[in-house]
Amino acid sequence: MDRGNTKQEILEASLDLFSVQGFEATSISQIAGAVGIRKASLYSHFENKQAILDALVKDVLGQYAEHSIFAKTDWEKYNDAEEKPVLTSDAAAQMILGQIRYILHDPHISKARKMLAIEQFQNEELARLQTKQNYSDVMQYFTGFVKYLIRNGVLAGEDPEIMAAQLCLPVSTWINLCDREPDREPEVMELVNKHIRQFFRMYDARRA
């Protein structure tokens, strides 16, 4: 009678539903139906409904920490490297467009992002998590990136944090837009492309 990985299936089905309807609007029966079991069977795997959300926050979003480009890339490591990637606006645009496509289409990341958008006002823990994933981690990554570009004489500027904000925060807004209206992705990608090239032109070291 054991189906093997039911617990994981419950988490996935829950994320599917929570990321569209939200936690409160999703019923235990709905989750059970999506998994293909009776609702009472859920309680063999989770103490109660809240425990599913808690596990999602810990698990799926912990998974994020492992797989996210923003959480794991360290630009310092390229300091002594012979071959340095991403030193032109073209390479940067390609890199960032690739990252956007990835985090936009990766099922776990995109669903987790939507769920957090819905649940961000529920409690302080979820609020802080949303800030971390949608803002702090991204800002930290791009601040490192900008510093790397300055060190390598590509860009010039006094405040890397502000430069990073100007580079990545518009992109954050565009990602939210694509989450709501996926049809607009091509149009948004075009804007991102123009934006990055413009950014590199304005902060070009040879211009200062």
Place this chain on the structure above:
Amino acid sequence: MDRGNTKQEILEASLDLFSVQGFEATSISQIAGAVGIRKASLYSHFENKQAILDALVKDVLGQYAEHSIFAKTDWEKYNDAEEKPVLTSDAAAQMILGQIRYILHDPHISKARKMLAIEQFQNEELARLQTKQNYSDVMQYFTGFVKYLIRNGVLAGEDPEIMAAQLCLPVSTWINLCDREPDREPEVMELVNKHIRQFFRMYDARRA
């Protein structure tokens, strides 16, 4: 037995609750309790629960269209004016900081913004509304602003839309951050200030 403006009180109480818990998680009893009546009495004013949300979307967000700076200001009108406001980075920073403080603290606007953030994935109408208020209207306003500054020889740049995005979209992200974590407003305001001055420096017409 008539309390005068019960219908309006119901809408306000509903917005209060929806902007924190969301629509589904808020019960009719909760709304009635906040207003100070029994839940059955709500049905003297609204056909059903959904009708409250519909009225909020139409009413409160229609109110936005009337009062929002972004929906009503037209930069064209300053073309022939003798005294032109906002021609320096200092004035722009002050203006934008004032606007942020306003839309951040105005109770209707901030609650409507949070409610839309929670409900944006419910249906396409709410998704489009969220895009309009959080993105399109703001972008249109700032694109006009940037064009106005270019016409008046303050800024120089080829693509006013991209410039507007670089100016206002980071601010959008910061406003969302303050919605979640109001304590961080001072820190955010400082970033906004730096950001705007940097923006004006980079696109300064005398630099081109």
Place this chain on the structure above:
DNA sequence: CATTGACTAACGAACGATAGTTAGTTATAA
């Protein structure tokens, strides 16, 4: 001026449906 009647907005009580949850049972796999 007092009475009436229509109208409105509140009420208590109850509805069926569904929520989350528990208990007890059965089948399967180790």
Place this chain on the structure above:
DNA sequence: TTATAACTAACTATCGTTCGTTAGTCAATG
């Protein structure tokens, strides 16, 4: 044989909603 994970059945609470009633408001009427 034992532990686990599924099941059926049932629980209580609450959901959104409806019904019939009551208490005020106001205009028209006598």
